Amino acid sequence: MTTAHVTCPLCEATCGLEVTLDENQQVTRVTGDQQDVFSKGYICPKGASLGALHHDPDRLTAPLLKRDGEFVEVSWQEAYDEIELRLPPIAEKYGRDAVAVYAGNPGVHNIALTLYSRVLYKALGTKNFYSATSVDQMPKHYSSGTMFGDPLAIPVPDVDRTRHLLILGANPLVSNGSLMTAPDMRGRLRGIRERGGKIVVVDPRRTRTAQYADEHHAIRPGTDALLLFALVNVLVAENRVAPGRLAEHLNGLDDVRVLSRPFTPEAVAPRTGIEAAEIRRMALELADAENAVVYGRIGTTTQTFGTIASWLVDVLNVLTGNLDEPGGAMFPLAACTPTGNRKPFKVGRWHSRVRGYPEVVGELPVATLADEIETPGDGQVRALITVSGNPCLSTPNAGRLAEAIKGLDFMISVDVYLNETSRQADVILPGPSPLERPHFDLAFYQLSVRNIANWTPPTLPSELPQEWETMLRLTGIVTGQGPEADVAALDDFVAADVARRAKLEVTHDRTGPARLVDLMLRSGPYDVTLADLEAAPHGIDFGALKPRIPEVLCTASGRIELAPPTIVADVPRLRDELAKPLEDGLVLIGRRHLSSNNSWMHNLAPLVRGGNRCTVQVHPADATRLGLKDGGLASVTSRAGKLEVPVEVTDEVREGVISIPHGWGHDAAGSRTRVASANPGVNSNLVADETLLDVPSGTSVLNGIPVEVAPA
């Protein structure tokens, strides 16, 4: 029997886990690591299923090649030969943009893909780069990019010291926190209570977090920007604007005052569904608190005014003197913080061919990928590479995208399952399980509520190549070196580049991600190397967050831009909302469950016990009006599509709002996910409308979609 200490790579919380294996290398137990410096023993059901994931017989263990419509297992050599035969000619004949990429969420939780997929993407040189970011947090990158000059400088709630936490559109007791790496959120929220602080939740659903909070406001979906502007309006009207130390680092304060004028509590109350007096009280309590923080997540980003809402969250943190202050919203300083010159934030360096959407942070909205595949002409997408993504379930009007993909000349999926998306590929390249690879949460330590670092060596050897090698093999093919390219030489080249940026000599004692992480640690803000982390299996805690303004700012002015022109330009669109007649049609929102992980962990029996979770939640009053019965079937129709789903009548959702979780719909022919297919659920993104976007960021509206509902 052996035990290993690993950081869980499944969500943003970065819990330390203790994995026990028997003499046959079977995982017998996974528990929380009590000694982990950050998570201190916390674990959730997904982390506990790491063994089930590792041993899942459906997880791919060899490359698959489609021959005459059927997948066959092939050698890596055969897989790469096929790619060599079919991919480069497409780029040669039709140009680089004919090859599109979709990069999914688990790639950010995978050090090999985080560090080496960008080598491939750069080599491809395509403008058709898409990722899960445009169905997720892009508005936050946009607001940070314009306000602070760096799309990755995202302030996180200093949850362990705050005395007032206003949460909008997040359910951290279920999601375990996002853009806020904080294992054991229940314990941390309890801490706020024990300090005599207050938790306020704004959410159309009475979620677990809302139930735990001191106060819950069931807002009408898509109206957070109005509510947030009204909070600003009250602070201005009541003379409570007090940015404190930040005053000398601000541009645009007066513009914000002026912009907020039309958004009085009275004007927004009927649209948000929150009374004017309540809005006033919320604003004053924010201002009165010894310290406070406003935090918004998916419910505020994947909606019609995602960028304005994301911006106003930090405007409020500034106006109340809580940005960059203990107990407020603070900028983490990760051990691997990239050094060197950061480029100024620019958007719209290119536009999508069909709809003319601007590029943001190097990508185009995934909502328009189907347009680019379907529409003939110069620059039409003819090949697609998906890397740890399942866009056929996770992106809007998924039905249309799945159809469009059939028209591609060639498709590669780098994925660990044969599922709704990868079944459409010509070649699938699998990667090792989380226990067979090293792990380091490069991305999430930049979003962590304490400055932490923890390196996980592989627990078990892998029979599959590490995914960084796969990325470099593909890079070799794309750059004309063929499948026989010298991977070690390519890796040296990547490391030399990282070393150059870190102003260090390249090292040769390690390869792959370990060498890159070591270089980044050596050039980082703490006196630490990878060897130090290897000697600390429970992690190293560099302490609570510290103020970072002005050093963190990267705007041309060197100041915080409180009224960035491109966001201000979108405000008239919000102002127009105030003049529109009130709509009372039903709207669809999503929800997450503790035992799901977007679309891809429903194949693990321990996580799907307990019946069908993929239901449409309907308020009792709506159910009565529409003739829907609990346990009956409803049909949900939108401009984009139609689906049928079992009804769950509950007053947890607000009247006028229905909720269906995303990531289900595992009944596609040709998938090989036997557990998931036995309890498939329906794909909520069949009705998500790909034409509805947050304008500045191109992020899909996945919350607040107009729908019609009737008994099926």
Ligand SMILES: Nc1nc2c(c(=O)[nH]1)N[C@H]1C(S)=C(S)[C@@H](COP(=O)(O)OP(=O)(O)OC[C@H]3O[C@@H](n4cnc5c(=O)[nH]c(N)nc54)[C@H](O)[C@@H]3O)O[C@H]1N2
């Ligand atoms: N309606 C609606 N839609 C949503 C959302 C919503 O709230 N509502 N949420 C959105 C959000 S926030 C996100 S992040 C996206 C997620 O969207 P995606 O990233 O497209 O989807 P995932 O479900 O995360 O699927 C990830 C894929 O990666 C594979 N995978 C898992 N581990 C590995 C690995 O180690 N290596 C490789 N190569 N592959 C791996 C899985 O098999 C799966 O195919 O969904 C979005 N879609």
Ligand SMILES: Nc1nc2c(c(=O)[nH]1)N[C@H]1C(S)=C(S)[C@@H](COP(=O)(O)OP(=O)(O)OC[C@H]3O[C@@H](n4cnc5c(=O)[nH]c(N)nc54)[C@H](O)[C@@H]3O)O[C@H]1N2
């Ligand atoms: N268990 C589990 N954990 C996960 C995931 C998972 O699928 N399952 N996915 C991971 C990923 S990729 C992400 S991005 C994070 C997301 O992390 P969170 O944002 O915390 O996730 P959600 O639970 O989707 O919370 C969003 C909340 O917004 C609410 N909402 C919907 N529309 C609106 C609106 O218009 N206004 C307001 N104020 N609220 C609204 C919803 O009711 C929901 O409660 O979770 C991560 N963690």
Ligand code: SF4
């Ligand atoms: S909360 Fe996230 S990191 Fe922690 S055990 Fe669960 S899935 Fe893993």
Ligand SMILES: [Mo]
């Ligand atoms: Mo996400």
